Amino acid sequence: MSYNWQLQDWPEFRCDLTELEGTLLAFADKSGQVRGILKGLPEGVQTETIVDIMIAEAIKTSEIEGEYLSRPDVKSSIRNRLGLNATLETVKDDASAGVAELMVALRETWQKPLNAETLFSWHGMLMKGEKKIALGKWRENAEPMQVVSGPIGRQKIHFKAPPSADVPKEMAKFIQWFNASEGEIRHAPLRSAIAHLYFESIHPFEDGNGRIGRAISEKAISQGLKRPAMLSISRTIEANKNAYYDALEATQKSNEVTEWTHYFINMVLEAQIETERQINFILQKTKFFDRHKSNLNRRQVRIVRRMLEEDPDGFEGGMNARKYISIAKTSRATATRDLQELVKMGVFVTLGGGHSTRYELNLKLSADE
16 A cells, blocks of 8 residues: 555645635634634633633643543643743643643744744653653654554554654655745645645654644644634544544545545634634633622632533533532532522522432523623
């Protein structure tokens, strides 16, 4: 089997955009709408929105690779690096700190040209704490770099990347293409799609290629929009990551990339639509908390804040007495009394009954305001 990088026309990617004109226009319109909504928010809500989008991208880009990070550590690290914490908060998890550092660096340097030193820096951030990975350098192993799945002995090879000896020259070509393409490819989602495919097909690092490839995609979109992108590509990919891997695998056998660009550009539009939903949710929960906070005791404030940290899909499984006791560090009797008060005040709505009783935030009023 031949892969794209083994073909004579590598890396001369070809695609037909005829059926994508509407999608590209929809992305441009939606990104403009998101920018307008964000600019109309109070400064504090703007900042919270930006942080929430960065947290989502940090967590989901890792989840795609099967790594599950500590949300509090990711949040603390991002806020520390943005100078939002009056006192620096302790971050115990190196992986969470590393990917958060990458998210901040990506946002703060989106307009700068790409170079090898930037990619090495990103890799060092992402692989922070790793002992068995060569940090901040191209892979050098003589063994083939392969994307595989399945148990040992019955593994399926999905893709084989160029030999390590070829990586420096391939990456020099990629970096040159990326920087030149900023002025050559008019549509940000199209450049993002091709950049991601191109980088993933070289697979230049021992580990972390998917996460850095998605960071490159976001950089391409930011440069196309002339401002930091307000979307989480990884959140949308992770929601159906099999479709992502299938699209990538199918495309890496040819340099005709129409199907890949269709998948990726539609995915980016979906990510932008999801961002608008996220911003509306953040505004909704801000109104909700402002309306109720003066009536809540210290424990209740802690619980409500924790539940409001979740995305629009809500606090997984809802709140119950057991979770309340664990989060608020209180007794069952106090937890029961607090929960009953929260229902009476209209902060919570009750679902189920008996031992399976659970509670969700009553956000409906905020949505109607």
